[in-house]
Amino acid sequence: MPQAAPPTPRTRVRRLPARGAYDRSAIDPILDEGLVAHVGFVHDGAPFVIPMGYARDGDRILLHGSSASRLMRLLASGVEAAVAVTLLDGLVLARSAFHHSMNYRSVVVLGRTSEVRDEEAKRRALDRLVDRLVPGRAADSRPASEIELRATLVVEMPIHEASAKARSGPPVDDDEDLELPHWAGLLPARTVWGPPAAAPDLPADIEAPPYVTGYERPGRAG
Amino acid sequence: MPQAAPPTPRTRVRRLPARGAYDRSAIDPILDEGLVAHVGFVHDGAPFVIPMGYARDGDRILLHGSSASRLMRLLASGVEAAVAVTLLDGLVLARSAFHHSMNYRSVVVLGRTSEVRDEEAKRRALDRLVDRLVPGRAADSRPASEIELRATLVVEMPIHEASAKARSGPPVDDDEDLELPHWAGLLPARTVWGPPAAAPDLPADIEAPPYVTGYERPGRAG
Numbered sequence: 001m002p003q004a005a006p007p008t009p010r011t012r013v014r015r016l017p018a019r020g021a022y023d024r025s026a027i028d029p030i031l032d033e034g035l036v037a038h039v040g041f042v043h044d045g046a047p048f049v050i051p052m053g054y055a056r057d058g059d060r061i062l063l064h065g066s067s068a069s070r071l072m073r074l075l076a077s078g079v080e081a082a083v084a085v086t087l088l089d090g091l092v093l094a095r096s097a098f099h100h101s102m103n104y105r106s107v108v109v110l111g112r113t114s115e116v117r118d119e120e121a122k123r124r125a126l127d128r129l130v131d132r133l134v135p136g137r138a139a140d141s142r143p144a145s146e147i148e149l150r151a152t153l154v155v156e157m158p159i160h161e162a163s164a165k166a167r168s169g170p171p172v173d174d175d176e177d178l179e180l181p182h183w184a185g186l187l188p189a190r191t192v193w194g195p196p197a198a199a200p201d202l203p204a205d206i207e208a209p210p211y212v213t214g215y216e217r218p219g220r221a222g
Numbered sequence: 223m224p225q226a227a228p229p230t231p232r233t234r235v236r237r238l239p240a241r242g243a244y245d246r247s248a249i250d251p252i253l254d255e256g257l258v259a260h261v262g263f264v265h266d267g268a269p270f271v272i273p274m275g276y277a278r279d280g281d282r283i284l285l286h287g288s289s290a291s292r293l294m295r296l297l298a299s300g301v302e303a304a305v306a307v308t309l310l311d312g313l314v315l316a317r318s319a320f321h322h323s324m325n326y327r328s329v330v331v332l333g334r335t336s337e338v339r340d341e342e343a344k345r346r347a348l349d350r351l352v353d354r355l356v357p358g359r360a361a362d363s364r365p366a367s368e369i370e371l372r373a374t375l376v377v378e379m380p381i382h383e384a385s386a387k388a389r390s391g392p393p394v395d396d397d398e399d400l401e402l403p404h405w406a407g408l409l410p411a412r413t414v415w416g417p418p419a420a421a422p423d424l425p426a427d428i429e430a431p432p433y434v435t436g437y438e439r440p441g442r443a444g
Contacts, residue, residue, distance in 0.1 A: 038260035040271035049262035051308040086273040184421040199406040
């Protein structure tokens with residue numbers, strides 16, 4: 001069982017505590033459904049945010065990138081970072097402009113990055129990154145060569161100081177606005193995958209495997 | 223015409239210059255299609271990233287939130303920030319694990335935040351935020367009351383130091399991998415909206431307006 005990550009002063013959701021959660025049962029499904037993390041760090045005193053692919057692997061977040069990337073070298077050197085993953089579920093239209101909102105689920109993880117250096121640990125991490133993108137794909141692609149492995153930096157960050165935040169459900173209007181003539185409700189959003197498009201140089205006799213034709217992100221029930 | 227934002231040392235895309243762009247014709251469509259920005263800032267020397275709704279309004283990014291929010295008060299006080307918007311277009315499956323990737327379009331804007339204080343400017347900014355969420359909605363909802371206006375902070379950041387980055391197209395495998403038996407290609411992703419779900423307390427005779435039933439984000443041609 002993943003351990004609960006107790007809220008710290010830094011991750012406690014101050015504004016709307018009803019929307020905040022710190023237990024891994026709320027955090028992990030969001031991290032597992034998402035594909036893009038926004039990674040924040042400080043360089044020369046200024047904030048930067050970069051979108052990156054990522055994977056949750058147990059109690060850590062894995063990131064990877066080119067050994068030639070200044071950003072990856074910075075993350076590999078060990079820095080304080082913030083990793084945010086957000087899933088948009090829909091738009092919330094209230095009668096009042098003020099109560100317009102979005103339904104979403106998000107996680108922010110704060111912590112210190114470190115490099116995964118051991119070769120076998122690095123290979124396992126890369127398999128995990130590929131399998132989080134497309135489950136089953138690591139075993140059905142050519143593994144990294146020695147040269148590719150050296151050209152790749154893998155960075156991990158513990159999921160220790162983390163919080164989830166979400167909004168769901170219909171708009172909440174003030175009582176005195178309920179008689180207004182404006183439509184109110186939800187406009188749901190969802191991500192649809194496919195159909196797959198074979199690479200132009202793919203031999204005609206290689207069909208898309210079930211993990212591609214039936215692709216779905218792990219998601220909420222329903 | 224929006225002015226071009228020349229690359230600075232901070233925003234120049236170093237690793238893959240072919241993927242970077244600094245002109246507003248590349249930047250604005252991404253900012254206009256997106257709905258969630260990841261806003262990075264530094265607090266007590268540590269990086270934070272928060273997902274927020276936003277709107278592009280000409281040459282600035284608009285953000286808003288509660289006057290009671292510590293985060294919004296920090297942004298309103300004027301701080302260096304990084305605003306990132308990322309649109310995921312699909313997964314890229316190569317024969318080699320190494321060449322797996324994602325197709326995406328992203329923008330990062332770096333700059334200093336400031337508060338929009340003037341009441342009329344603030345009202346216009348809030349209209350813009352609602353209309354960027356749902357075009358046409360500002361005129362079809364109850365405007366903010368004096369109390370709501372005071373309860374809201376509006377923050378702007380100039381689009382001056384900004385860059386766009388994107389990947390598109392099929393996987394690019396090494397020549398010696400082209401004969402491998404693994405499927406290779408693209409798995410496109412798109413966001414689907416609707417059907418709208420009326421609020422439980424909505425009178426039955428109020429139908430969803432065309433800007434809801436026909437909702438689409440402004441997007442790429444095709």
